[in-house]
Amino acid sequence: MVLDHTVVGVEGPAHERTWTPKDTMLYALGAGAGTSGLEFTTEKGQRVLPTFAVLAAQAPRPPLGDFDPALLVHAEQAARAGFDRPILHGLCTYAVTGRTLPHLVAGSDPARFQAMSGRFTSPVFPGESLTVSIWVDGGEVLFRTAKDDGTVVLDRGRATILPP
Template structure:
């Protein structure tokens, strides 16, 4: 059976996800924390540094609530290799604690025919298992290549996060190297797809070598922007969204280009060759400087 549009509105039974301090530390390393200077970002990479309280990179919430979601919320039969992560948004209602538990509700919000494939959007809401207090919300889009042709958009007609093309040169560009073993580190946070570790699997998918997880690039951008614009303080973080446009290879050097506005920050991430790998990026939060720098 191809993409099943009757899956729109389908809800998963609420499920519980837990994590501990080690999970949060491992994720931080997987998205590059401490990579350039091990004495920095200690709030994300250690739990026992004098005078430093452990905190959690905000995007850690994504593997917590989304790992395995496609197996929980099925929407038809298609070749596994045809699915790619197309877009992702995260809203944090309160910072994650280094250890905790949330109860997650998830649904298929929409399925749209994009001609060359289908765009399936899912939403999750996670609340503290003990108190019921909202913790995070996510929205993700999967693009399934070759599965279009069924016509129209079914379900929630709203698209992704609103976006305006940035004007002029970026206010700043942040250079971020990645490690050759970055994907091997990141996969330990839950995504064991061999595309990111097995040369044979990568070759079968048309890549010369394993690629970095899109959500690792997304997490790197989240960490870098939290450090640069929010003083490394997850309590200042609001939301982040972006589209995945092309793969990154472990060892690539990334450049995060940032445009500040009165209300938010928009950003793009580029690879070594200057190609955009994350587009339509938007960050909200309590910024140290809410006004764009003077040109």
């Protein structure tokens, strides 16, 4: 897979994005919200997971070389990229992590969840379990996400959480 590094960081045109309550509910379900997260999966008093903004911000961009996001779905394209099967989209790993953090460090209040960043370090395959390790030092929240075999898949994570 070859990336065209000359387009990395190039600002593109502005794009307006809209979404419906159904879109945010489906996203929450995909990120693992269930009966313990009814405020994210029902319309009454609906709240939106903070990581949904990352998905909503995805707009058409110039291609990054010959990278094809469809390799995440199609086995033949995954094989062309050197994988033996399709990989899980990074946004899904990001969403699972971003759903865990507010519950554990923000009293399950997504309004306190202000920012999240991290570095993807290894692919995740559908069906693999993830563990989010979190360290809180005063107002600073550090985290990393790893597979059951210990392989770190999201590293150098930082989150900004507002006080209650």
